[in-house]
Amino acid sequence: MEFVSPEGLRLDGRRPMEMRQIRAEIGAVSKADGSAIFEMGNTKVIAAVYGPREVQNRSQQISSHALVRCEYSMANFSTGDRMRKPKGDRRSTEISLVIRQTMEACILTHLLPRSQIDIYVQVLQADGGTRSACINAATLALADAGIPMRDFVTSCSAGYLNSTPLLDLNYVEDSAGGPDVTLGILPKLDKVTLFQMDSKLPIDILENVMQLAIEGCKAIASYIREILLENTNQLEYRRGV
Amino acid sequence: MGVPNASEDLSSEMEVDAFRRLFPLRFFERHLAESIRPDGRPLGKARETSIFLGAVASANGSALVKIGSTTMLTAIKMEVMTPSLEAPDEGCLAIDFHMPPICSPIVRPGRPAEASPVVSKQLSDTISSSRMIDLKDLSLVSGKAAWMAYLDVYCLDADGALFDAALLSAVAAISNLEIPAVAMNDDGKIVLVSDEDGQKRAQEPVNKEKRKLTLRSIPFSLTCILHKNYILADPTAEEESIMETHVTIVLDTSGQLISLYKPGGPVLAYTSAIQDCVAITRQRVKELKSFLDKENSAMEV
Numbered sequence: 001m002e003f004v005s006p007e008g009l010r011l012d013g014r015r016p017m018e019m020r021q022i023r024a025e026i027g028a029v030s031k032a033d034g035s036a037i038f039e040m041g042n043t044k045v046i047a048a049v050y051g052p053r054e055v056q057n058r059s060q061q062i063s064s065h066a067l068v069r070c071e072y073s074m075a076n077f078s079t080g081d082r083m084r085k086p087k088g089d090r091r092s093t094e095i096s097l098v099i100r101q102t103m104e105a106c107i108l109t110h111l112l113p114r115s116q117i118d119i120y121v122q123v124l125q126a127d128g129g130t131r132s133a134c135i136n137a138a139t140l141a142l143a144d145a146g147i148p149m150r151d152f153v154t155s156c157s158a159g160y161l162n163s164t165p166l167l168d169l170n171y172v173e174d175s176a177g178g179p180d181v182t183l184g185i186l187p188k189l190d191k192v193t194l195f196q197m198d199s200k201l202p203i204d205i206l207e208n209v210m211q212l213a214i215e216g217c218k219a220i221a222s223y224i225r226e227i228l229l230e231n232t233n234q235l236e237y238r239r240g241v
Numbered sequence: 242m243g244v245p246n247a248s249e250d251l252s253s254e255m256e257v258d259a260f261r262r263l264f265p266l267r268f269f270e271r272h273l274a275e276s277i278r279p280d281g282r283p284l285g286k287a288r289e290t291s292i293f294l295g296a297v298a299s300a301n302g303s304a305l306v307k308i309g310s311t312t313m314l315t316a317i318k319m320e321v322m323t324p325s326l327e328a329p330d331e332g333c334l335a336i337d338f339h340m341p342p343i344c345s346p347i348v349r350p351g352r353p354a355e356a357s358p359v360v361s362k363q364l365s366d367t368i369s370s371s372r373m374i375d376l377k378d379l380s381l382v383s384g385k386a387a388w389m390a391y392l393d394v395y396c397l398d399a400d401g402a403l404f405d406a407a408l409l410s411a412v413a414a415i416s417n418l419e420i421p422a423v424a425m426n427d428d429g430k431i432v433l434v435s436d437e438d439g440q441k442r443a444q445e446p447v448n449k450e451k452r453k454l455t456l457r458s459i460p461f462s463l464t465c466i467l468h469k470n471y472i473l474a475d476p477t478a479e480e481e482s483i484m485e486t487h488v489t490i491v492l493d494t495s496g497q498l499i500s501l502y503k504p505g506g507p508v509l510a511y512t513s514a515i516q517d518c519v520a521i522t523r524q525r526v527k528e529l530k531s532f533l534d535k536e537n538s539a540m541e542v
Contacts (some may be wrong), residue, residue, distance in 0.1 A: 029398045030310040031345050042298070046397060048343035056349065071350040076393040077300045077316035101421055120342040120350070122397075124314065125297060169482070 001117035003161040003173055004232035011172055012041075019156070019168040019216055020129075022223055024136070026144045026231045034145025038137035041170060047137035049145040051117035059178035070100035072134060074123040095131055098194065102184050103138055104154075105193045108148040109130075117147060128171040129157045131182050135194070138219055143228055152224055153193055155184040156216030158209045160201060165209045167216050183213040265483045273471050280477070285521050287463065287475035288402075290529065292409070292536045294417040301390075302418030306410035309477065310400035313407050315414040317392050317422065321431045324380065324387040332379020332387040336365040336392045337359040338407055345399040345478070360404050364411060365396065365503065367491050370498045371460040374415065378454055381423065386431045388420065402464045404489055409529060412459055416537055420452040458493035461529045462500075463522040465490075467508040474521050488515065490522040494530050 004010055014020070020041030029035035032048035039045075072095045077082050103119060119141065121134040132155035139152045159169045161178040174180055179201040184194030190207040201209065261268045261279075272279055282288070288309030296305035300316035307313075324331060331347040338361035340354045346352045368374075379388040390415065394407050416435040424431045468484040481487065486506025498519070503510065 029312075029343055031398055031400060032343065035343070046343060050346050053346070069350075073394055075314075075316070075339075075342055076337070076391065077297055077303070077318050080299065082318045082391055083322065118342070120348075122341050122343050122395075124395075125299060 001176065002176075004164045004166070005134060008164075009176075010166065012170060016164045016166050017158045017212065017215075019219060020170065022220060024140055024224065024227050026140055026227065030190060032141070032145075034141045034143070034147070036137050036140035036144060038133050038140065040129050040133045040136075040168065042121075042125055043129050043133045043170075044125040045121060045123050045130065045133040045137045047121045047134065047141040049117065049119050049138070049141040049147065051147065052112045052115035052144065053118075055114065055116040061114055064113050065109040066107070066114075067116045068100055068107060068109065068119065069116065070096050070103065070119040070121070071124070071139075072096040072099060072121045074126060075132075078123045078126045079178065095134070098131065098132055098139060098196070102135055102153055102194045103142065106117045106144065106149045106151055106153050108150060111148050117142075126171070128169050128174040131155065131196075132157050132184075135184055136224065139226060140227065144231070151183050151186040151188045152221055154187055154214050154217040154220040154224060155182065155194060156220060158213035158216065160205060160209055165205070165212050167212050179209070181209050181213055183210065183217060185214060185217045187218055243535045248433050265479070267481070269468075269480040269483060271470070278473065278480070282377075282487065284287045284311050284471060285474050285524075287525055287528075288477075289541070290409070290480065290532060292413050292532055294413060294536050294540050298387065301421060302414045302416075304410045304413035304417055306406050306413060308402055308406045308409070308475065310398055311396075311406045312394055312398040313394055313403075313410040315407075315410040317390055317414050317418050319399060321381065321386055321388040321392070321423065324383075328376070330380045331376035332381075332389065333376065334374060334379070336368060336394070336411065337361060338364055338396070340396045340399065343398075344396045346445070348399075352425055355477055356397075356399075356403055360407055363404055363489075366462055367408060367462070368411060369498055371458060371491070371493055373412070373456050373459055374454055375457070377451055381431060382425070386425060392420075399478060401481050402480070405462050405464050405475065408460065408462050408491070409533075411462070413533055413536070415454065416456060416459070416533065417540065418454055418536045420454070429464075432519045442470045458495055458497070459530070459533070460491050460493050460499050461526040461527045464488070464491055464492040465516060465518045467506070467510055469508070471520070472514065474525070486510075490518055492522055494517070494526065496526075 023039040025037045028037045031049045032173045034049040037046050074090050119138050135153055135155040157169050158181045159178050161220050179199040182196045185192050288508055291307050293305040297303035297316040297436055300320045302317040305314050340348055340357040342348045342350045381387055421433055423431050465488050466476045466484050466488045486508035489502040
């Protein structure tokens with residue numbers, strides 16, 4: 001099947017280096033300490049952060065750090081066919097672990113000992129790149145909750161089909177069987193915190209694909225920065241500053 | 242309260258927020274004495290409601306409903322199934338209510354919230370007893386194929402009056418439902434018809450056009466809290482946690498009472514209190530019906 005036409009257009013009309021349209025909103029869940037909605041094309045994700053709060057299970061309390069927990073779940077209607085088991089299945093558990101470890105790398109946990117930070121992510125619509133959308137949404141939600149972080153974590157996926165590196169795969173491109181690279185970086189510190197790849201890819205091409213993903217991440221980082229700045233302006237305005 | 246004088250002394254010196262946390266009942270009663278609530282609403286008024294149809298593009302019908310901060314997202318997915326032997330020309334509607342951990346600080350992952358199965362059961366009972374949908378409308382080929390409609394209600398933000406918001410979003414999603422067009426292929430199996438191919442069509446009742454269900458009577462509800470002599474309509478989560486007696490009344494658009502639910506609680510209600518609740522609910526039902534009609538006609542355009 002042809003994923004990149006001879007004119008250089010993908011199935012949804014994008015260019016190979018073009019990302020889907022992103023949109024983010026802060027403060028979607030009023031009951032949460034911090035929350036955000038993140039959309040990448042048709043993939044829509046809500047993240048809510050509760051914390052820092054008292055550790056629910058005393059035996060898990062860490063005296064020098066905060067405990068970070070994460071749960072990823074997909075709504076029944078998020079995928080094309082209705083899902084029978086939205087959480088507790090292997091994929092959801094793996095993604096929960098990945099998101100937790102990624103966010104733990106950027107939260108200054110030593111500043112909040114003996115407390116718990118809960119990050120919950122709910123996928124409302126899945127069209128490829130859910131992992132990345134969840135990480136981006138979690139970053140915004142943590143910032144909204146005022147939790148001290150070293151830097152944002154932004155994430156983007158990239159692949160290689162029809163001999164072309166492609167940025168931000170959607171579901172069809174993802175299930176094509178080609179390599180799928182998901183990257184998570186701390187943009188200011190220029191460090192990689194998450195790097196996952198499936199399928200086979202020659203090492204020299206890996207460089208290109210990874211570079212493409214890094215640029216995608218940096219673009220998302222500048223968008224996130226804009227959103228947060230605007231949010232802060234709104235807060236100042238409401239406070240009468 | 243054990244030491245009323247102490248709290249009186251403290252109350253004159255304390256900040257409002259601290260008083261609200263330490264003496265919630267007194268805080269509310271001070272407001273109720275002036276016939277108002279802390280968020281400024283009069284006692285019988287519900288919060289601002291908004292309905293957004295078609296929120297989930299990939300589902301056959303969906304709605305996002307907000308009552309104040311309480312947010313519910315419902316999506317309906319249809320699948321073809323073989324009907325049961327006892328009801329060969331009826332389809333099936335499966336309603337499920339979920340409270341994911343994002344909605345509230347008291348929901349823990351791995352342990353469903355206490356309210357979740359209660360609201361789930363109330364919702365399926367109300368929708369089936371209101372006879373809003375005729376299950377025969379969901380039949381395709383008698384005895385062989387019928388629609389199974391999975392209705393999933395997700396609570397995205399739990400701020401009181403969960404059942405009201407859940408019912409409203411379920412009803413709105415059903416009114417937004419478009420049944421996909423199907424045809425029978427050569428093996429006698431039902432397949433979805435995409436718009437472009439000219440597949441051969443059997444003499445199906447669900448034929449070329451996508452269909453909408455005809456809804457008979459639409460149920461709407463209102464939850465009220467009873468506290469001493471006051472009746473508070475549409476409580477927030479804070480109000481629900483302090484004053485525990487609540488009454489939920491479900492009326493349909495023709496004014497008939499579909500269900501009345503008062504699950505115990507410290508306040509005993511006289512018939513007059515219940516009648517007052519029904520009167521407030523009647524008002525609310527008219528309001529909700531006009532909202533839903535407005536949204537539906539906006540979708541048609």
